[in-house]
Amino acid sequence: xxxxxxxxxxxxxxxxxxxxxxxxxxxxxxxxxxxxxxxxxxxxxxxxxxxxxxxxxxxxxxxxxxxxxxxxxxxxxxxxxxxxxxxxxxxxxxxxxxxxxxxxxxxxxxxxxxxxxxxxxxxxxxxxxxxxxxx
Numbered sequence: 001x002x003x004x005x006x007x008x009x010x011x012x013x014x015x016x017x018x019x020x021x022x023x024x025x026x027x028x029x030x031x032x033x034x035x036x037x038x039x040x041x042x043x044x045x046x047x048x049x050x051x052x053x054x055x056x057x058x059x060x061x062x063x064x065x066x067x068x069x070x071x072x073x074x075x076x077x078x079x080x081x082x083x084x085x086x087x088x089x090x091x092x093x094x095x096x097x098x099x100x101x102x103x104x105x106x107x108x109x110x111x112x113x114x115x116x117x118x119x120x121x122x123x124x125x126x127x128x129x130x131x132x133x134x135x
Contacts (some may be wrong), residue, residue, distance in 0.1 A: 010097065017088055024092040033060050043117035044110065057102055061093050062110045065102060068092065076104035
């Protein structure tokens with residue numbers, strides 16, 4: 001019978017991933033994603049929660065999901081799977097293994113809202129400018 005993994009096992013595993021050269025750790029250290037928050041919140045127009053329901057995912061975290069999809073050429077379904085499967089993705093997104101993670105429909109919806117707001121080009125342009133300044 002296998003023992004249940006504890007917190008320190010998780011932290012040790014992440015440390016080994018970092019030592020092995022996790023490129024997402026490098027990306028996190030190079031790119032500040034917070035400047036995207038204002039445009040994302042404006043484009044996504046989330047409700048105030050008065051009607052109830054599950055709170056929406058953080059808009060910056062969802063933008064990071066789109067970044068992962070672009071970097072790793074993932075469909076929405078593969079994005080959902082890889083987020084659940086890969087500790088490096090969870091860490092990049094600021095999630096833990098037991099935390100709820102976005103499903104394919106949620107990923108698609110966020111992208112659609114950004115497209116309808118005309119923001120993808122602006123966000124990617126900012127991303128490229130930030131990337132060139134930090135490189």
